[in-house]
Amino acid sequence: MTQVGGSPDGEEFEITLFGPGYGEGIVLHTGDGRWAIIDSCTNADGEPLAFRYLQSIGVDPTNEVDLIVATHWHDDHIRGMAALVRACKKATFCCASVLCDHEFLAITHALEKHHFSSIGSGVHEIHEVFSHLASKQPKPVFAIANRRILSKGACEIWSLSPRDSNFLSFLRSINQLLPSQGRSKRRIPSLSPNRISVVLWIKLADIIVLLGSDLEKPGWIEILQDTARPNGKASVFKVAHHGSQNAHEPRVWRQMLEDEPVAVVTPWRIGHRSLPSQQDVQRILSCTPNAYATTKLKSPPRSSRRRSNMIRRTLRESGIELRRISGPTGMIRIRWSLHSQDGWRIEKIGSACHLEDFVT
Amino acid sequence: MLELDRSTAQFQTHSVAVSSSLHEYFSEEDQIRHIERTIPRVLRNGTAAHATDSYGIDRLAEKEAGFSNSEPLAEETLRILNFPRRHKSELPTRTLYPLQEWEGYIVEIRTSDFVARLVDLTAGSICEEEAVIPLAEVSDKDAAKMDLGSIFRWVIGYERSLSGTKKRVSQIVFRDLPAFTETDLRAGQTWASEIVRLLKP
Numbered sequence: 001m002t003q004v005g006g007s008p009d010g011e012e013f014e015i016t017l018f019g020p021g022y023g024e025g026i027v028l029h030t031g032d033g034r035w036a037i038i039d040s041c042t043n044a045d046g047e048p049l050a051f052r053y054l055q056s057i058g059v060d061p062t063n064e065v066d067l068i069v070a071t072h073w074h075d076d077h078i079r080g081m082a083a084l085v086r087a088c089k090k091a092t093f094c095c096a097s098v099l100c101d102h103e104f105l106a107i108t109h110a111l112e113k114h115h116f117s118s119i120g121s122g123v124h125e126i127h128e129v130f131s132h133l134a135s136k137q138p139k140p141v142f143a144i145a146n147r148r149i150l151s152k153g154a155c156e157i158w159s160l161s162p163r164d165s166n167f168l169s170f171l172r173s174i175n176q177l178l179p180s181q182g183r184s185k186r187r188i189p190s191l192s193p194n195r196i197s198v199v200l201w202i203k204l205a206d207i208i209v210l211l212g213s214d215l216e217k218p219g220w221i222e223i224l225q226d227t228a229r230p231n232g233k234a235s236v237f238k239v240a241h242h243g244s245q246n247a248h249e250p251r252v253w254r255q256m257l258e259d260e261p262v263a264v265v266t267p268w269r270i271g272h273r274s275l276p277s278q279q280d281v282q283r284i285l286s287c288t289p290n291a292y293a294t295t296k297l298k299s300p301p302r303s304s305r306r307r308s309n310m311i312r313r314t315l316r317e318s319g320i321e322l323r324r325i326s327g328p329t330g331m332i333r334i335r336w337s338l339h340s341q342d343g344w345r346i347e348k349i350g351s352a353c354h355l356e357d358f359v360t
Numbered sequence: 361m362l363e364l365d366r367s368t369a370q371f372q373t374h375s376v377a378v379s380s381s382l383h384e385y386f387s388e389e390d391q392i393r394h395i396e397r398t399i400p401r402v403l404r405n406g407t408a409a410h411a412t413d414s415y416g417i418d419r420l421a422e423k424e425a426g427f428s429n430s431e432p433l434a435e436e437t438l439r440i441l442n443f444p445r446r447h448k449s450e451l452p453t454r455t456l457y458p459l460q461e462w463e464g465y466i467v468e469i470r471t472s473d474f475v476a477r478l479v480d481l482t483a484g485s486i487c488e489e490e491a492v493i494p495l496a497e498v499s500d501k502d503a504a505k506m507d508l509g510s511i512f513r514w515v516i517g518y519e520r521s522l523s524g525t526k527k528r529v530s531q532i533v534f535r536d537l538p539a540f541t542e543t544d545l546r547a548g549q550t551w552a553s554e555i556v557r558l559l560k561p
Contacts, residue, residue, distance in 0.1 A: 046486045102556050106548035110540055113547060117511050118463050119479050120486065134558045142560070186509035187465050271468035271475030271490070303489045305480065311460045314516050314530055318497060322489045325477065 004349060007033075007057045008335055013204045016333040017238060018049045019266030019294030020326035020351075023076045025050045026211065026238065030155035030204065035059060036067040037091070038200065038211060039077040040084050048080035049329060051087060061088050067150050067157070069143070070095040070129070071198040071213035073122035074190050076268060082128035093133060094149050094159075096196050097142035098167040099126060107174060111188070121187050143198040146228045154205040154338070158230050160223050161215055162196040170196050193246065195219045201230050205338055208232045210256060212240030212247065220249040224256075233258045236334060239291075242268040243276030243284055253287045262346065263291040264332045265355060269300070270325075281358055291355035292348065295330035299323070327351060456529065458482075458517040464491075465511045474506065478514070498532050505534040 007029075008014045014029035023041025027050050030036055037050045054061040065088040070081055073095075085093055098104060108127045133140055141149050143159035150157040173191050197213035215223075220240070223229060235258045241247035243265040263284060268275045276284065276293075284291050303322040315322065330351035336344035348354070461481040468475035472495055477488045495503065502512075512534045519529045 044487055100556065100560055102549075102552045105552035105555050106545065108548075109551040110544040110548035113544070117465075118481065119465060119477070119488070119511070130555050130559065134555055139561075140559055186507055186511055189509045270477075271492075272470075273468065300490070305483065305485070305489070307460065310528065311516055314528055318494065318530060320491050320493055320497075322478070322491050325488050325490050 004053065004056055004331075004333075007059050009337070011339065012335055012337045013207065014333065014335045015209055015236060016053065016331050017264050017266060017294055018053070018329060018331045019268075020049075020329045021267055021269050021295050021300060022326040023049075023079055024242075024266035024294070025077075027053060028202065028204075028209075030066070030150075030157075031153050033059075033064055034152060034155075035061070035065045036069070036150065036157065037061075037065055037084060037088070038069045039071055039213075040080045041076065042080040043329060044324070046080070048084045048087075051080075051084055053331070063090055065091040066152065067091055068093050069149075069198060069200065070099075070126075071200070071211075072096065072194065072196060073099060073126050074194075074214065075120075075122050077214065078122045078125045079120065081125045082132065085129050086132055092138045092150075093129065093140040094143055094198075095126075095129075095140065096162050096198050097144050097164075098162065098170055098196055100130065100140070100142060101167065101171065103171050104174065105130065117187070119187070123188060145223070145226060146230075156203040156230075158201045158203075160199040160201050160226070160229055161219055162198065163222055166195040166219070192216070193218050194241070195222075197240075199223065199240075201234070203230070203232070207236070207336065208234040209236040209238075210234035211238040212252075213238075214241040214247070216241060216244075216247045217249050220247070220252055224249070224251050235261050237261050237263045239263050239265045239284060241275070242266055243280040245277075245280060245283070248280075248283065260288045260290055262334060262344075263288050263355075265291065265293045265358075267293055267295055267358070276358070281355055285355055292332045292346070293330075293353055293355050293358045294332055295327055295351040296353050296357070296359050300325060300327050454522055455520045456515065456517055456531070457520070458515045460516040462514045463511065464514055466506060466508055469506060469508065476512075493532070497530060498534075502532065502534045505536075511535055 010032045012029070013031060014027070016027050018025045018041060020041065020043075024039055025041045025048070026038040028036040028038065035054065040048045040050060043049055043052060051061050054065070068081075068085055068088060068091045070078055070093070072078075085091070108123050108130075111123050112127045141147075143149060143162075145159070145161055145163045147159050148156060149159055170191070174188065193216035194214045195216065195218055197215040197219065199213050199215050199219075200209075200211040202209040202211065234256060237257055239247075265276055265284065300323045303324055305322075328351050330353075331349045332352050333347040333349060334344050335347075459482075462478040463481055464476040464478040466474050466476055467490075473492050474495060475490065475492050477490055479485060479488055498506065512532055515529075515531045515533075517529060518526050520526050
């Protein structure tokens with residue numbers, strides 16, 4: 001991992017966002033040496049990036065993490081989550097209430113036990129997490145709209161979504177994707193629009209952070225219409241759904257964010273599709289000049305795995321090139337102190353960049 | 361013991377008759393499988409009518425073997441019968457020697473190719489790679505099974521043909537999925553009830 005220095009002081013807050021090009025994760029210093037982890041992605045060795053980062057700055061994640069949040073179950077947000085939950089022994093796990101719904105759990109179990117694949121998946125991670133939590137303390141907390149999920153010292157964390165009304169449609173959609181006779185074995189694809197993502201509203205002393213997860217527009221409209229949500233405007237925004245147009249709601253920028261907030265995008269690429277697009281970049285920059293990307297998202301490097309000449313020749317003759325799914329790890333780290341007059345310090349680490357320098 | 365001997369003899373006669381009729385249509389292994397499926401039903405029912413396929417081969421074989429009026433045997437006798445297996449042919453068969461195997465799933469399908477995420481089963485890696493694979497690499501039969509998220513096995517290796525010739529092959533096979541059964545769902549419901557009881561106050 002890139003040189004990242006030491007851990008923050010007890011009175012210094014930190015939010016660090018990782019995004020190697022596929023997957024995202026966030027760590028949050030809530031003060032006094034206590035930490036929270038939101039979502040998980042892995043490095044080339046399959047280790048959770050958040051865990052490795054905390055170790056690299058001298059933090060013991062086993063004992064110093066209070067909260068782990070899985071905002072939703074998509075592969076790019078949940079890779080390594082089960083390993084993280086097992087390793088962070090003191091942490092409370094939090095996810096959307098619907099993921100611990102009886103029907104959803106029954107489906108994950110049936111998929112796991114009788115439709116095995118060696119490829120990891122969101123379903124597999126969720127199943128592993130709940131299997132582990134069944135015999136562990138503390139018990140998980142479940143996120144729904146306007147629920148305070150952590151209150152410790154100067155830190156409060158609230159979930160603003162999802163709403164109960166979205167649960168039934170989610171379960172119906174999942175049900176339609178279940179395996180049926182004669183179809184090829186397949187993974188359950190991501191559902192769109194994503195309305196069950198957990199959006200987090202985090203108050204660290206007098207600074208508010210809004211983490212948009214992958215919530216799409218219909219979900220944001222529900223949050224905006226909700227009069228019971230916590231007051232205050234955020235100065236730091238994790239742009240929802242990798243900067244995609246389908247998660248952009250202009251009123252979020254006007255009503256929930258300060259003018260020209262710090263905005264961070266975690267780029268995403270799969271096959272020939274990638275986010276944010278050039279139009280997305282222009283749109284975000286028109287909302288705030290203080291926008292960053294966790295990686296430049298150039299074409300991922302060729303696979304470095306060694307293979308025999310015969311395999312390489314066969315691939316070459318078929319016109320097939322193997323590539324890694326993500327590039328080098330990049331991160332945006334923001335630190336600020338309770339008593340400092342200097343404001344915050346923003347660091348672009350690894351392949352991270354200002355959004356103006358972003359290359360799709 | 362008498363019954364066992366009689367059945368064995370009948371089986372041998374029957375199998376010869378069936379295999380000669382099947383020879384034109386099926387490989388030797390298929391014939392053996394077919395015979396093993398058919399014989400117990402014949403012994404149980406005294407007729408092979410239920411095992412008749414669209415070619416009418418079982419009826420013909422039964423007639424030739426003089427087998428259609430044989431008496432049904434007791435259940436107990438059927439359980440102890442151990443039918444002799446025919447020896448497989450010594451002739452060379454087509455054999456695949458895999459050198460590299462991946463498991464993959466489709467993330468994007470385009471007009472002439474598809475994008476897949478792969479894990480290297482040969483290296484035992486959990487880290488995924490991505491590849492754009494021409495649709496020409498997939499057989500017509502398997503192409504019909506392709507969908508977003510479909511899981512497949514990809515093998516590159518050598519194939520030794522019947523004549524002993526060795527050639528390089530790249531084979532992509534989509535895996536068929538068994539539908540959920542009542543048992544799957546019941547097990548899921550039981551597990552889910554336990555998790556909800558333990559985790560949701």
